[in-house]
Structures are given as structure tokens and as C-alpha cells.
Amino acid sequence: MFRLIVKDFKVAGIFWLPALILYLLSISTFVQVNLVYLLVNMVIAFILVLAVPIVEDTQRLEPFLCSLPLKRRQVVGARYLSAGMILLASLAIMETAAPLFSAVFEIEGARPGILLSPAGALSFLLPMIVFLSLFLPLYFRLGLGKALSILPIVILALSAFFGAVIRLAAWLIHEPWTAIFPLDAEIGVVPYKPFLPLASRLTNSLGTPAGWALILLAGGVIVALSLRVSIRCYEKKDL
Amino acid sequence: MDDALVIRNLSKSYPDFLLREVSFRLPRGYIMGLIGPNGAGKTTIIKLILNLVRRDDGQIAVLGRDNIADETWIKQRIGFVHETPAFYGHLTVRRTASLAGRFYDAWDDGRFRRLAGEFGLPLGKRVGRLSRGMKMKLALALALSHGAEFLLLDEPTSGLDPVFRRELLATLSGLLQDGRTSVLFSTHITSDLERPADFITFLLDGEVVFSSSREALRDSWILVKGGGDLLDECSRPLFRAVRETPFGFQGLSSRGAEVRRLLGEERATYEKPTLDEIVFLMSKES
Numbered sequence: 001m002f003r004l005i006v007k008d009f010k011v012a013g014i015f016w017l018p019a020l021i022l023y024l025l026s027i028s029t030f031v032q033v034n035l036v037y038l039l040v041n042m043v044i045a046f047i048l049v050l051a052v053p054i055v056e057d058t059q060r061l062e063p064f065l066c067s068l069p070l071k072r073r074q075v076v077g078a079r080y081l082s083a084g085m086i087l088l089a090s091l092a093i094m095e096t097a098a099p100l101f102s103a104v105f106e107i108e109g110a111r112p113g114i115l116l117s118p119a120g121a122l123s124f125l126l127p128m129i130v131f132l133s134l135f136l137p138l139y140f141r142l143g144l145g146k147a148l149s150i151l152p153i154v155i156l157a158l159s160a161f162f163g164a165v166i167r168l169a170a171w172l173i174h175e176p177w178t179a180i181f182p183l184d185a186e187i188g189v190v191p192y193k194p195f196l197p198l199a200s201r202l203t204n205s206l207g208t209p210a211g212w213a214l215i216l217l218a219g220g221v222i223v224a225l226s227l228r229v230s231i232r233c234y235e236k237k238d239l
Numbered sequence: 240m241d242d243a244l245v246i247r248n249l250s251k252s253y254p255d256f257l258l259r260e261v262s263f264r265l266p267r268g269y270i271m272g273l274i275g276p277n278g279a280g281k282t283t284i285i286k287l288i289l290n291l292v293r294r295d296d297g298q299i300a301v302l303g304r305d306n307i308a309d310e311t312w313i314k315q316r317i318g319f320v321h322e323t324p325a326f327y328g329h330l331t332v333r334r335t336a337s338l339a340g341r342f343y344d345a346w347d348d349g350r351f352r353r354l355a356g357e358f359g360l361p362l363g364k365r366v367g368r369l370s371r372g373m374k375m376k377l378a379l380a381l382a383l384s385h386g387a388e389f390l391l392l393d394e395p396t397s398g399l400d401p402v403f404r405r406e407l408l409a410t411l412s413g414l415l416q417d418g419r420t421s422v423l424f425s426t427h428i429t430s431d432l433e434r435p436a437d438f439i440t441f442l443l444d445g446e447v448v449f450s451s452s453r454e455a456l457r458d459s460w461i462l463v464k465g466g467g468d469l470l471d472e473c474s475r476p477l478f479r480a481v482r483e484t485p486f487g488f489q490g491l492s493s494r495g496a497e498v499r500r501l502l503g504e505e506r507a508t509y510e511k512p513t514l515d516e517i518v519f520l521m522s523k524e525s
Contacts, residue, residue, distance in 0.1 A: 003341045003342055006341070007338055007341070010330075010334070010338060011327055011330070011338075014329050055327060055329075059325055059326075059327065059328055060323075060325050061325050061326070061327065063286075063291055063321055063325070064321065064324075064325050064326065066289070066290075066291055067289050067291070067314065067317075067319045067321070068314065068339065068342045069310075069311045069312075069314035069315045069342055069343065070311065070314070070342065071310060071311060236293065238286075238291070238292040238293060239286070239291040239292065
């Protein structure tokens, strides 16, 4: 597995420099608006996760890769691990670069400290985990092109489902749905705001460590389910 | 004699193609040519051996072990050359070898460098800039650098210049000096197999037409040429394949003695067919 991760990082080497340049170009512009800054970081992280699949899909390398002495589950597991490492590295860069750039370039109106909190980190990690947990099984079953085509449809369907669940929950507790998932103009400055009520309710009722453990567990369950589906899909795939 | 490869009743179906009940075996230390026209199922069999596609039914044992249950053990001992070798185009030959070598316990970097030298592979050049022939050489060098006991070569000579084709065939013959390396060599260029192959398996429309040693093949088939008037209700069933022209006919038969007795020695000529003639006539008949 470790050999595969090393391989992935070697292969993706050509993407690191363009990603860094893109990052440096965009950061000073976007750091003033946290939501856009967050989205830029998400897009860059997603592109870096996609780097190896792009190379392997366009150059039709799956038969070569699967002719090596590996099990397909190892190929899938390594892809999840390297994606996880890229997410953590991107999070670390996001959390350190914003305050650093704000201070160095004295950017007016920047509030980078907003993202330096557990909820801020969650606002990056949770959508990315959900996004990648949907994308990777599609990729391992259908290949890159079809997965990227279908992903928006899946996300739209899930968003509609999620919206319906929130409205149903709001109706059940006799509160407006914005009390559960607040969306307003302020979200541009406070991107993790929608997660605050949920996080605070959990931490209030369970205690802070248990609340966060539950949130992490939920993320872990999503990833574990996605990994299982990916392995089954890839083991069934004819290359 | 133990076997490098045993395939029993192997089946695989696609919407537009069916591999039916394929069975054959390759003893250890020999070369088998897997021949047949394009679309006969050669590449599918090789992919099934490597577990790149899932079989519907049947068994595959490589070096005595099941190819799915002991997949990684087997792949440590297999050298594979794909018909269109694909590598990470932005990596150099050297880095490609170092990347692939990490996965093999018995990787021999010195041997890879020696082979790269013999094949004229530029170690510092990006793989994406290599010609198809050079990529094939790279694939072969990689396949031969981890002490493989079983080589799976899928159309390795197609698209190669005649000089390298000869070199490749000579390299294969040299490999077998040790008596432990076995080769399954798929090709539609049957002339490549006239010399090196010990066994021939002929596939047509997803079925094995025959699988036997080259000598047995030459002894068991006969090519008959004669006038069209010789073909009648009695003689036609003796032929496996017949090609008629305005000047006469060519017929392929495995019942040589009966054909000779029926047609006589004077009215027809009898020859041992080449592999090419066998494949051509049977494919036409199909």
C-alpha cells in the first residue's frame, strides 16, 4: 500500500507546481472573502486528488497498474489514503497561508482567523469528504469521464434530498429551517456558519469531546462505506 | 511434467463476444503460440489469466496456483507485455523502471540496465517521447527484470521493425535455456511462431480449434490441392476447411490417410501446411 502511495505522489509530481502557482495567484485576491477562499482551496484539493486518475485514465494505464503484483483492493485503498493525505495537507496550507498572507500583505478587511477553528476546518473537510466519497466509487466503477459527468447529477439529487430532510426536521420541531441550516448573506464571511448550530447542539448535549468524536465518526462511516463500495465496484470491473 | 499454465472450461461473455469452454495447458519451460485472427479471443484469455477481466466460469492455474486466490504470488512471477504498452508518459525510462521495480520482490535493477543497454533504451528520455517499438522494448525489459517464470506476451511483435522482431524472438529463445521460463505468446503474425513455438493453440470465434505441439500439428494436418471436380459429397466432409477458386481447390484436412485413399496420389497434391495456411483457411471457412 505504501508503495502505491509513493507511486501516486511521484506521478502527481507534475501537478504540484501549477497548483502552487494557482494558489499563490488566487490567495491574495480571495483571502478577503472566506467563502470564496474556502471554495478555491476545495477546488485545488480536488484537482490534486484527481491528478493521478487524470494521468492514469488519459494514458490508459489501468491494465499496466493491475498487472503489477497488487490486489485491486490495495489500489483502491491507496487512492483513498493518498486523497486523505492531500486533504489534510490542503487543510494545513489553507489554515496557515491565509493569516500569513493577510499579515504579510496587510490585506484590509481580511478575517482569516474565522477558518482557524474546528468548525472552520470542518467546513472544509466535511464537504470534501462527502464529495470524494461520492466521486471515488463512481470513478472506480465507470472511469474518470463518466464519473465526472454523473457526479453533478448525484450531488444535485443528494442536495434535494438533504434539503427535504432539513425541511422535514424543521417541520417536526416547529422551527424555521434556517434555524437548523442557516443560509444568509453572512455566509460569505463565515463559511462554516451552517455547521455551527448542529455542532453546538451536539457538543452541548454530549460534551465537547464526545460531540466532535461523533462528527468524526460520521465522517469515518461515510468514508468506510464509500471505500467498501469502491472496492466492490473495482473488483467487478473488466479492464 | 508440471505445468506453467492450465486452463479448464474457461468462459467469458461480452454483449458482442463469447469465449466458450476454452481448455489447454502449457508445460513449464516451453513456448506456446496463441494464434487466431483479430477478435478470436486471444487478448481476452491473457486478460483473464491476469485477472484484468472476471471469468464467468472455468479455472485458471498459473505455476500450479489459482490465478485469483493467489493473484499477487502469481503476478510476482509473471512478466507481462501488453499489445499497446502504456506507461506514465511524463516519467523517464529510469523512473518508470524504479517505479515498477518497487512492486517486485525479485527486481534486479542491474539486469534492467543491461537489457536497456542491449535494446538501446535511453534511460533519461521521457517514455511519452518513445516510439511504439521503443515502448515495446521497455515493456519487455521490465517484464524480464524480475526473474519472471512465466511470460505473457500479447501481440508483442505487431508494429515492430523486422530487425527488432528477430531480436525479440532470439531473446525469447535464449531465455528458455534455463528450462524454467515459460512463454505464452499471442499473435496474429503466425510466421513469428514458426521457429520458436513448441506448442500452438489456435482460437477462432472464442473457441479452441486445436491445441497441440508444433510437431503434432504438422503431422496431423494436410493441405490438399486439386481440381474442383474432386470435391463431391464423399470427399467434402473429409475437409475441415476448403477454399475453391476457378482453377481448383485447396482443402485442409486432419484425415490425411482417408483423403489420399479417396482422391488418389495422382489427381491431387499433398503438402504439410504452414501455420499461416491453417489459420487462413480455417478463418475463411469460419
